[in-house]
Amino acid sequence: MTRPDPSPSSFRPPLQHRFSAAHLAVRGFTQRGWPRSWxxxxxxxxxxxxxxxxxxxxxxxxxxxxxxxxxxxxxxxxxxxxxxxxxxxxxxILRSNYLTPEGVRFYDRSLKLYEGLANELNYNVMFSRQGHLTLAHNDSALRTMRWRAEVNKVQGVDSEVIDPRQVKELVPHLDTSTDTRYPILGALYHPPGGTIRxxxxxxxxxxxxxxxxxxxxxxxxxxxxxxxxxxxxxxxxxxxxxxxxxxxxxxxxxxxxxxxxxxxxxxxTTSPLQAAVTEPVKPFLHTVVVSGTLHVYVSQTDRGELVFGASVDPFTSYSTRGSLAFAEGLAGNVLRLMPALSGMRLLRQWAGLCDMTPxxxxxxxxxxxxxxxxxxxxxxxxxxxxxxxxxxxxxxxxxxxxxxxxxxxxxxxxxxxxxxxxxxxxxxxx
Incomplete structure (x- = not known):
């Protein structure tokens, strides 16, 4: 069997499907005449x-x-x-700063494939390398971050534990004061992490x-x-x-x-995992932020929307509907991290299904x-x-x-x- 040519040039549309700027403008508005992707x-x-x-x-x-x-x-x-x-x-969200050597090797290979995916497929997958912060709010969490950082380094993955001052420099809107219920004692910083469409x-x-x-x-x-x-x-x-x-x-x-x-x-077992997105605002969050203690993670899209998520729902179900309890809990935990977001409005929420192993x-x-x-x-x-x-x-x-x-x-x-x-x-x- 002859092996197909997987080079990026092989995925370019044929000449009859390449258009001038005028044709692109017309077809963009009418949505007629475009070749099907599959x-x-x-x-x-x-x-x-x-x-x-x-x-x-x-x-x-x-x-x-x-x-x-x-x-x-x-x-x-x-x-x-x-x-x-x-x-x-x-x-x-993309990252490779996992806990076990097996997991780190596996996800690091995936992240490297993601980084070159647009070129391989000749398709803009909108990869954005932003860095990834996993916050530590107590001594136990900080020990886990140090453990993960050392495992990552042994596997050649860029991760390090940083202090609250460095966290504040990366994300100025985070509340890094010491008089909060969940003070930020440090974070695992993973520069290669980011997001993709x-x-x-x-x-x-x-x-x-x-x-x-x-x-x-x-x-x-x-x-x-x-x-x-x-x-x-x-x-x-x-x-x-x-x-x-x-x-x-x-x-x-x-x-x-x-x-x-x-x-x-x-x-x-299968459980729902909910997420939500806000109205768009001027970009201000340039790093993915995660708090395992508060069960929340947040990033900002290129359009300015804040995307929030939490842990899986505490029950098994095939439902993909959002819930008010999730929105209330999520909003409270996000505001503990970034009180300045109190005036923002949620636009929509949804859920996906997660298959969990022991x-x-x-x-x-x-x-x-x-x-x-x-x-x-x-x-x-x-x-x-x-x-x-x-x-x-x-x-x-x-x-x-x-x-x-x-x-x-x-x-x-x-x-x-x-x-x-x-x-x-x-x-x-x-």
């Missing part, structure tokens, strides 16, 4: 690989299968639209995967997975049945439901059913991992071997007790 297809009866879930993880896996391994007979299935799940409901990342991967021959099927719900003698043989959808030698579960929220169709049971680390790779792979259990931090997860899962499919970078995240770790505890850096550590 195409619609009839569902084939056979694919080499079927990926369930058309979010960032599923699309990245499809892209790297085609770009890195020449595997193009691939179908991405989603019961909704591309990026309509967790990929479009997160706060788009989540929709643009999804669209970029989808466009590039489509260009390389991957078929994207929106509004195609999987209703069953066929297994024969311990090996996956295909999937059933409301549009028809498909035979496939490899099926990958890249869903969030419904990851357990999909895996159970193949007879694979996973220790995962050790707060993902489940990746093979399962007891041959040919059925999983890339699930991402909790509150799946968006950060999209590129490296897709790259590693593609390698796993193409080579038949677990890549070293995800070897510690296998499903079998729960039976053997080899857990990868990331709660100290992942519970609210956006």
């Amino acid at each position: 195409r619609d297809h009839d569902l084939k009866r056979h694919y080499d690989v079927v990926i369930i879930g058309g979010g960032l993880h599923g699309l990245a896996t499809a892209y790297y299968l085609a770009a890195n391994h020449g595997i193009t007979n691939v179908a991405v299935l989603d019961k909704g639209y591309m990026g309509g799940g967790g990929s479009g409901r997160n706060t788009a 989540h929709d643009a990342v999804v669209w970029g991967y989808a466009r590039a995967a489509d260009h390389l021959g991957v078929q994207i099927h929106q509004h195609t719900e999987v209703t069953g997975i066929d297994v024969d003698n311990g090996r996956v043989t295909g999937v059933r959808t409301h549009r028809g049945d498909i035979s496939a030698g490899t099926v990958i579960n890249c869903t969030a929220g419904w990851s357990t439901t999909i895996s159970e169709m193949a007879g694979v049971f996973m220790p995962v 050790d707060y680390s993902p489940i990746m790779g093979t399962t007891p059913v041959e040919g059925f792979l999983v890339d699930v259990g991402w909790g509150t931090y799946g968006f950060k991992a999209g590129p490296v997860a897709g790259e590693a899962m593609a390698e796993c499919v193409a080579t038949g071997k677990m890549p070293e970078i995800i070897a510690d995240f296998g499903l079998d770790r729960f039976a053997s007790g080899r857990l990868v505890g990331e709660k100290g850096a992942a519970a609210v550590g956006h």
Whole structure:
């Protein structure tokens, strides 16, 4: 099989789709005549690989299968639209300052892929390197920050603990006085951290995967997975049945439901994670700010909106509706950090679904059913991992071997007790 050309120039539109400034102005207002970023297809009866879930993880896996391994007979299935799940409901914060060596290596690879993603896909994903502050409000939290900083440094990741004076220099609007209920004693500062446009990342991967021959099927719900003698043989959808030698579960929220169709049971619970955004104001916050003690994180978009989030709701549910209790608690905690924001208005709030594992680390790779792979259990931090997860899962499919970078995240770790505890850096550590 001839490997497709994944170079950025290969993703440029053909000559007939390149427009003059006048054409761009006209088409921008009329929205007529633009080429589609990805195409619609009839569902084939056979694919080499079927990926369930058309979010960032599923699309990245499809892209790297085609770009890195020449595997193009691939179908991405989603019961909704591309990026309509967790990929479009997160706060788009990127970082790699995790707690365990396994986690740090993994997320640092993802961050490096993100940094070069616009060039690789020839698509503006709006990456903004702002720096990332994790605040410490007590001695215990400060010890954890120092621990994380040392683990990061050993892995070659730029992180350091800074004092309240340095925190104030980075974010003047933070209340760093000592007469507050939650004084800021210091912070873990991670300069490479930042934000990215989540929709643009999804669209970029989808466009590039489509260009390389991957078929994207929106509004195609999987209703069953066929297994024969311990090996996956295909999937059933409301549009028809498909035979496939490899099926990958890249869903969030419904990851357990999909895996159970193949007879694979996973220790995962699903909880809502809420977020909110304010009216736009003149940019003043140039660093991502996180407080694990107050369960809040905040960043500012290029449009001037403040994006807030908190920890997952304290109950399991599939609801994606916001709640007044969340808005009240969030507003109170944000004002403890930055009292000057008291006059700002919330514009909207929403929720996404988070699949939480017992050790707060993902489940990746093979399962007891041959040919059925999983890339699930991402909790509150799946968006950060999209590129490296897709790259590693593609390698796993193409080579038949677990890549070293995800070897510690296998499903079998729960039976053997080899857990990868990331709660100290992942519970609210956006």
